[in-house]
Amino acid sequence: MADPSTYRPAVGTIPEQPGVYRFRDSSGRVIYVGKAKSLRQRLNSYFADPAGLHPRTQTMVFTAASVEWTTVNTEVEALQLEYSWIKEYDPRFNVKYRDDKSYPYLAVTMGEEFPRVQVMRGAKRKGTRYFGPYAHAWAIRETVDLLLRVFPVRTCSNGVFKRAGQIGRPCLLGYIDKCSAPCVGKVDAEQHRRLAGDFCDFMGGRTERYVKRLERDMLQASHDLEFEQAARLRDDIQALSRAMEKNAVVLPDGTDADVFALADDELEAAVQVFHVRGGRIRGQRGWVVEKVEDVTTGDLVEHLLQQVYGDTGGEGGSETNGEAVPREVLVPHEPPALGEVEDWLSGLRGSRVEVRVPQRGDKRTLMETVARNAGQALTLHKTRRAGDLTTRSKALQEIQEALDLPEAPLRIECYDISHIQGSNVVASMVVFEDGLAKKPEYRKFTIKSLAEGSSDDVASIREVISRRFRRFLSEQEAIAGEQEAGAALTAGADPATGEILDQAPSLDDEAPEGRPTAIDPQTGRPRKFSYAPNLVVVDGGAPQVAAAAAAMRELGIQNVALCGLAKRLEEVWIPDDDQPVILPRSSEGLYLLQRVRDEAHRFAITHHRQRRSTAMTASELDAVPGLGPARKKALLAHFGSVKKLRTASVEAIASVQGVGPKVAQAVVDTLNPAPGDTAIADKPVAVDMATGELLD
Known part of the structure; x- marks a missing residue:
């Protein structure tokens, strides 16, 4: 470990402006990233009396071998840069929030020509709208099954969709009116996109207008004596009502808010968040964090908000900023830089966002519910983790003893x-x-x-x-x-x-x-x-x-x-x-x-x-200079096989769209080498693995 005095910056060289700083170890790896209103004041606190630092901070300072910084104009910029660096370098001494499970989301692929509704996990994709997360995938499928009566958006894979279009016959959902069957042209792309948009609006919390519209249409159909149509609309209203009943109203007046709570001890913290849209809980998510740095509860909240909203509107984002960041963010403790955090979130949303601690009423009651979930999550995690940490430490110690190593092989x-x-x-x-x-x-x-x-x-x-x-x-x-x-x-x-x-x-x-x-x-x-x-x-x-x-x-x-x-x-x-x-x-x-x-x-x-x-899918055409995948595909589609292509003339090959005379001549020269020319033998070819014969 390095003595902090060996890399302490010279007196007066640290600027007093706000900025972000990085500690590196002797190998150059970034081990800690932090931000400060005054870089000089913050960095001097690390070097003034290292013995008086928190044990985890002290370990970080003695592990580091250098420190560097970047000044910014505002604390909001420092907040953004700190998040970017933490995500880029993954420093070992920074707080790391790990999802306590892989949550399924209800996703609508609005980036496709014919949007599709499906269950998705993992990283978010650009152009896709996400709703959730949900605790179980079956809960998503039940909701989707109810809503397809009213919003018959396609749910099939791309392969099934293309196959149905080729044969001109929709799948079962198309016949039972749970899909609008755009694959066979029952609706065009624009009509189907409107259906997908309505589906997203309903899932986003704008439910009342669809129920009222269906009620109005049902009354009109009944007035016109179209009782079968009225009965179908009645069933649609019941389906929407059942879907809405799955999420009870927890906040009045159609409130949009994210409610965070945490439970922690000296070493770890469990975080839970309930996503409330239109007054109803639309999703729940949890994280567990190891306190590898000396942080207060307010610091944890600030890092958590960076984690949750940091990618909003980025490459991996999919919802619009207004949907990803709600009007209210309810937290158990105010972050130290409350004003800067609110400004940052407001910039992401495009309108004012309020971060506050609820004191009374329905929001306080909901916060207590989320806190109970966090406490239960921490208890469950510690029960699982105790054996895991003990087992890993024991395994490394046993390897150290068996191989007579000076230290455990980390x-x-x-x-x-x-x-x-x-x-x-x-x-x-x-x-x-x-x-x-x-x-x-x-x-x-x-x-x-x-x-x-x-x-x-x-x-x-x-x-x-x-x-x-x-x-x-x-x-x-x-x-x-x-x-x-x-x-x-x-x-x-x-x-x-x-x-x-x-x-x-x-x-x-x-x-x-x-x-x-x-x-x-x-x-x-x-x-x-x-x-x-x-x-x-x-x-x-x-x-x-x-x-x-x-x-x-x-x-x-x-x-x-x-x-x-x-x-x-x-x-x-x-x-x-x-x-x-x-x-x-x-x-x-x-x-x-x-x-x-x-x-x-x-x-x-x-x-x-x-x-x-x-190697097995290689072809003689791979050896043709200037012949890429698209031209190779066009030649095989036109001639049917390499065998027929070998007998074709330069003019016939050049007549294929995208293939010019020079490439056509190269194809002929490669497939029909002159006597004694063995260059083709060195090229990859397709071989039958059973007989050893050259394939066409």
Whole structure:
């Protein structure tokens, strides 16, 4: 750990303006992002007396190796920039809100020509309207089934929709009037879009006008003696009423509000939010947060509002800002920068948003209900988490003891090889930190040193380990170069010539070259191999471990432990040891190693299948220069097969739309090479895997 005094900014160099600051560790990774009304006052508080800081803040300060900042004009800009940086860098010492489950949403794909109603999970997509979240997917389907009587929007997949249009016959829902059947032209695109818009309006809380319109139409039909039509409208009204009954009125006067509550202890907090639209609860959601930094309840609320509304109207957003951000946001405690938060939310909504703590009445009662849900969620989470945290800590400790490591292996990398009889040989690297998979840092490799058909797993392991740590060393050299350049700039010297500059740059200048960083300055993206693991695991026994050890030894890699896990008896092999380490079958350490190995195996097989699929679908036309997927598809559609295309003349090929004379000549030359020309043999072709014959 670094002494904070070694990287404390010089007196008077920190500006007094509002801004956002970042702490980085010795590897250049951003470990904390914060904002302040006065950067000087806030940053000085970290360095004045580190011993007096909160234990978690103290750990952060001693883990960091540098600090940098960016000034902004207003605190609202600081709020926005802080959220952007937290999302970009995922700092380990910042509060992280994790959804306590994967919630289903009712989604309407308004970005499509014929919008579709469906259940969706995961990241939101642009051009799609979302309603919810709901506790269960079946609740969404029940609601949709009721509303399709009145708003017959399509619910089928794109494949079913296209197939129905091709055969000219709608699906069952089209026959029972639960779909307007735009696939066969019963309604045009504009009419169907109006239906989808009405569906969204109803789900958004504007319900009364549709009920009143149906009641008016029913009375008119009855007056005109059209009793069958009146009966259908009556059933529609009943369907809408049943859908509305599923969400009881909790706030009067059609209030739109989001109600937040939290329950916390010294280490964690559980957060719940009820989304109220038109006075009715339209969705509920929950998060659990670890207090990795010293924060008050008001700070938690501020970070939570950033988390919930930060992506509103962005690439992943789908609702209009007015729907995503309600008029009122009810919270258990006011955030410290209340005015700035309200201004920020108002800017997202496009009209005034009020953030306040309810004191009495229906809103206070609803807040108490949400708080009870948060308390129950925290209790349930701690019951589940206790065993999980204990198990992971125990597993890492057992691995440390079994392999005689100086410390627990907090970062584990595992490598596996995948192929079929030496074809399409690939490798995988998976990363586990603190016993949990870190999928953004997974890597794929294509083995280059083996001849096609060779299946030397030992040589493959050696190549992959060499490539991984060669990249690590090169990136460390790049970081070291940046450090040297930064030191020269700080000293007031030109890093290229060594000459003393007239004036050294201010510390608040954005000069990433002056600090070690895990971000590549050329691409702006994180470097892929800039962090060394504590433990490398290879899938295999003594030969694979020996190959990996040799590769690491050649590159001078030290302080990185190595072991192999053999599948047959689940033996753990370590370098230069004739006997394996046998962990008990009930060992949590062995179970963690098995999970890491199995994940590497899964990831390698997935990569291998992708490459094999690409190779099997290759064609002789892939070798034609200037012939892309669209032209290739047009040629095959016109001639029917490569065999017929081979016999076609240049003029016939050039007559296909999009194919010019030069490309046509290239097709003929490639498919009909001159005698003795073997270039085509090196091109990918389609082969029957059963007979070995060349396919058309």
